[in-house]
Structures are given as C-alpha cells and as structure tokens.
Amino acid sequence: MKKKNQLLAALAVGLIAGPLVAQAQYKYEVFDHPDADGIQVFGINDRGDVVGNVTDEVGGVPFVYASKKGTVTDVAPSAGHSDTGVLASNDAGVMVGSVLDLTETMTSGFIRDKQGNYTIVDHPLGVGFTQFRGVNNKGLVTGFRGDASVNTIGFIYDPKSNTFTDLNPTSWFTIAQGINSKGEVVGSSNFIPETDPCPGLGNPFLRYGWLRATDGTVTYFEVNGSHSSGRGINDQGSIVGFFIDLTDGNFKGYKAELDGTQCQSLTLGPSDILDVPGTNETIAAGINNAGDISGGTSFGDTSIGFIARPN
Numbered sequence: 475m476k477k478k479n480q481l482l483a484a485l486a487v488g489l490i491a492g493p494l495v496a497q498a499q500y501k502y503e504v505f506d507h508p509d510a511d512g513i514q515v516f517g518i519n520d521r522g523d524v525v526g527n528v529t530d531e532v533g534g535v536p537f538v539y540a541s542k543k544g545t546v547t548d549v550a551p552s553a554g555h556s557d558t559g560v561l562a563s564n565d566a567g568v569m570v571g572s573v574l575d576l577t578e579t580m581t582s583g584f585i586r587d588k589q590g591n592y593t594i595v596d597h598p599l600g601v602g603f604t605q606f607r608g609v610n611n612k613g614l615v616t617g618f619r620g621d622a623s624v625n626t627i628g629f630i631y632d633p634k635s636n637t638f639t640d641l642n643p644t645s646w647f648t649i650a651q652g653i654n655s656k657g658e659v660v661g662s663s664n665f666i667p668e669t670d671p672c673p674g675l676g677n678p679f680l681r682y683g684w685l686r687a688t689d690g691t692v693t694y695f696e697v698n699g700s701h702s703s704g705r706g707i708n709d710q711g712s713i714v715g716f717f718i719d720l721t722d723g724n725f726k727g728y729k730a731e732l733d734g735t736q737c738q739s740l741t742l743g744p745s746d747i748l749d750v751p752g753t754n755e756t757i758a759a760g761i762n763n764a765g766d767i768s769g770g771t772s773f774g775d776t777s778i779g780f781i782a783r784p785n
Contacts (some may be wrong), residue, residue: 499745500767500782505539507546515539515779517562517608517652517706517760518768524760525549525560525569526770526779536560536571541766541781552584552592560586562608562760570606570615581605583617585633597629597638606631607651608659608706616650616659628661641686644669650686652706652713652760659686660704660713663694672737677701683715685732695738697728706760706767714748714758714767727758727769727782750780758782 507513507528515526522542528535534557536549549569551558557574567588572581583606585593597604600619608616615631628641628650642648645663652660665671665680672682672694682694683704696702697717705715712729719726727748730740750756750771758769767782 499785500748501785502750503541503781503783504750504771505541505544505546505779505781507535507537510535512775512777513537513770513779514777515759515768515770516560518762518766518781519563519565520762520764521565522762522766522781523563523567524768524779524781525563525571527559529777534558538563539779549586550590552586552594558584561606564609564611564613566611568609568613570609570617572603572605583615583631585609585615593633595631595633597631599638599640607649608653610653610657611655612657614653614657616653616661618649628663630657630659642684642692644671649703652704654707654709654711656709657688658707658711660684660707660715661686662703662705662715672696675699675737675739679718683713685713693732693734693736693738695730695732695740697730697740697742699739705758705769708761708763708765710763712761712765714761714769716757716769725755725757727756727767729758729761729767748782750782753778756780 510528512529513526518524524539538547552573555573556576560569560571563569569586581603583595583604597619601622602620604619606615606617618626618628626647628648630639642663647664650661662683677696679701681701683702685693700718700720702717703715707713714729716725716727729746748756748758753771753773756771758767760768765784
C-alpha cells in the first residue's frame with residue numbers, strides 16, 4: 475500500500491520528462507520524479523523551474539524540475555521535521571511551503587533561501603497549521619491557516635516586517651496561493667448561502683476563484699458555472715486554476731483574464747481550457763511571464779506533472 479503523505483493531504487492535486495504533445499493552443503510536456511510513482515506539482519518561475527513533491531511510498535521528497543535542462547533535483551528537507559513540502563519558488567530561488575513536526579500534529583510554513591537555509595514561521599493566530607503557498611520576486615508570501623472554529627483563513631505574509639494580512643473572513647475555507655510581482659493575489663473561497671458574495675452567479679458549489687488587487691479590492695469569479703479555484707497569476711494579470719467540468723465531472727485547468735467586475739461568470743472555450751491528452755484530470759497551478767503553465771494531472775492511480783506552453 476502506498477504511504478499516505480499527511481503533509482500533502484491538504485494540498486490540491488498536483489513519466490519522466492516526455493515529448494511535447496499538441497492540443498488546442500498548447501504543447502504539453504509531461505514529467506515525473508525518476509524514483510516515484512506519483513507526484514504533486516505546483517508553481518513555475520520565469521526561469522522555467524517547477525517545484526513539486528513525491529506522494530508515493532518514497533514519501534515527502536520535494537524536488538525542482540528544471541524544464542530548460544529536463545533535470546529533476548531533490549531539495550534537502552528541513553532538519554528536525556518529519557516531512558517537507560515545497561509549493562512555490564521565485565526567480566531568485568527562494569522557496570516556500572510547509573513542514574510537519576516530528577509528532578505529526580503541527581504544520582508550519584517555511585521560507586527556504588537560495589543557500590538552503592530554512593526559516594520556520596507560524597501565524598500568531600493559527601490553530602493546527604500554517605501553510606505557505608506562493609512567493610513573489612519581492613519576497614511576499616501567501617498561504618492559509620486554521621482557526622479555533624475549524625475555518626481556513628487565507629493571508630499575505632511580509633517577511634521583512636514579520637506581519638500577516640488575513641483575507642476573506644466571511645469564508646469558511648479560503649486558500650491564498652498565486653502572487654505576482656505587483657502584489658496581486660489569487661485564490662479560492664468556499665461560502666455558505668448566507669455569506670455568498672455573488673448569489674446571482676448560481677454556482678451550485680459556492681466555491682469561487684478570486685483576485686485581490688493591491689488596494690485590497692476582491693473580485694470573485696466562476697468558470698463555466700462551476701466549482702472554481704484560482705491558483706496562479708503572472709505580471710500580465712493572466713490567471714490559471716481549475717474548475718469542475720460539468721459535462722464529465724472531471725477537474726480541468728483554465729487560463730483567463732478578468733474585466734474588473736466584482737462578481738464575474740467566465741465562459742471559456744477549448745482554447746482557454748487545459749486538458750492533458752490521455753489523462754483523467756488536469757489542474758493548473760502556476761503561470762510565468764512567458765505564459766508557460768505548470769500543474770498536475772493523472773491517469774489511473776498515477777499523478778504526474780505537466781508544463782503547457784502556448785503554441
């Protein structure tokens with residue numbers, strides 16, 4: 475039986491590097507860790523480096539896939555912790571993610587500098603866990619934490635001032651993930667009907683993607699009338715994430731731009747939907763300034779990584 479990775483259980487679903495496969499507006503490159511039967515894949519920086527984590531019985535091995543070289547390099551885990559998961563890297567090679575303590579009861583965020591030194595950080599109001607999800611080129615970090623009411627609260631963390639800014643207090647489950655160099659943040663939030671910020675959209679799942687501008691204004695959106703999540707944003711404002719395709723019930727990735735409407739229903743066609751050929755589900759997790767998109771997909775019980783490059 476494959477080992478269940480406790481640290482990665484709360485994360486979104488993330489072949490050895492393979493040939494490019496053409497579909498719609500993208501060419502897909504698929505890859506895997508050479509010693510694993512399953513990986514989760516997250517962000518991509520402007521150098522083309524993608525971070526991910528092994529999820530099979532090897533257990534808890536973070537890595538970087540350098541797409542320009544086609545190489546996979548393991549990341550040395552944090553000492554004194556039972557598990558380390560890397561979720562994002564900026565262009566300077568600073569990484570963020572989460573560590574699980576030796577008792578396997580407490581998850582903390584971390585910042586790993588380019589020399590490999592870990593700084594462990596806990597939100598002062600966090601209950602049970604603090605998880606870092608994204609980092610921009612200025613060092614600002616996004617993530618989410620637990621609270622005493624078993625809600626999940628998104629945040630932005632500034633390491634220079636050691637301050638947290640909490641996001642979306644009316645949601646019972648918020649993830650803040652992608653952050654670009656401007657400080658714009660994307661994520662997702664779940665709501666109950668009484669706190670639904672966009673009741674006119676008619677999303678039956680009450681899960682919206684959102685974009686937070688630098689002035690704090692939040693725009694909510696849904697993709698094709700369904701459960702939607704924002705996961706990555708580049709400096710041009712292009713957003714990627716995933717939604718449930720109501721035609722087959724599977725997760726599909728997407729790329730979109732918003733028009734500034736506070737509650738926006740996006741109708742996307744094949745040219746803006748990511749669906750890796752021959753796989754079951756596709757989740758887009760990051761986008762860089764070249765428009766390259768990283769994420770995870772699966773076939774059967776095996777999860778792999780992909781990079782989608784515009785044709």
